[in-house]
Amino acid sequence: MILASASPVSQSLAFFAAAAYAWPALRASHLSRGTARAWVALAWVLHATVLGLGFLGTPAHFGFAPALSVTAWVVAAAYAIESYVYPQLPTRWALSALGAAAVVLAAVFPGSPMEANASVWLPLHLAFGVACYGLFGTAVVHAWFMTRAEERIRQAADSHSGLPLLTLERLTYRFVGAGFVLLSATLVVGLLFGDVVYGHSKAWRWDHKTIFSVLSWVTFAVLLAGRASFGWRGKRAVRVLYLGSVLLLLAYVGSRFVMEIVLGRAA
Secondary structure: OOOOOOOHHHHHHHHHHHHHHHHHHHOOOOOOHHHHHHHHHHHHHHHHHHHHHHHHOOOOEEOHHHHHHHHHHHHHHHHHHHHHHOOOOOOOHHHHHHHHHHHHHHHHOOOEEOOOOOOOOHHHHHHHHHHHHHHHHHHHHHHHHHHHHHHHHHOOOOOOOOOOHHHHHHHHHHHHHHHHHHHHHHHHHHHHHHHHHOOHHHOOOOOHHHHHHHHHHHHHHHHHHHHHHHOOOHHHHHHHHHHHHHHHHHHHHHHHHHHHHHOOOOO
């Protein structure tokens, strides 16, 4: 099993980042909105520093937990930007709790060292991949908010969404569209330049990661085509989004989890 091998500095920063995320989530009812946002901003900066040390260290580490950590960081960043564009958007403390959990998980399971002779294109390929995870993760969060708001509206209760339902829906599928573009680019790079990115021994092959990635791409393509051609909305579209996101999660995070934790070796 690949356990913590991160430096003491990274582990200390990860602890402070997790604490900065957790504090406003635990004390949400006792902190002003400005103070809480300051804590979340501090956590976000510390989180970014931890990720930078992991990716830029010698040797750089990567695995299922760092991928989840980057996803949580991108989701937090997207939501922070949205909160300034849409000031009526309430702070979601569940996201802070998830950020804290992701930081701790990545500190415990920092992944395996990347090969020293890896292609210079590999970090770019990984960046596209994890950014894609972040965009779809943000879309899933928005879809969950949208579903809850719709249910509360049907029950004649306050939706607490902070945004009109149509605005939430538009934001959700904008993230899906952006994630689909990045996922397409990631797959094209892996297909056409796999021998350059991974080396001849690890070029494109039909393994579990590839199969789940292609299945997720097909699912998202069907979702976008269904919305464009047939006006898919509501629960049907959200279910397809959830299905594609689960398939994508299984593609890299699931495969690496099995390799690192279940089989106890580097992928």
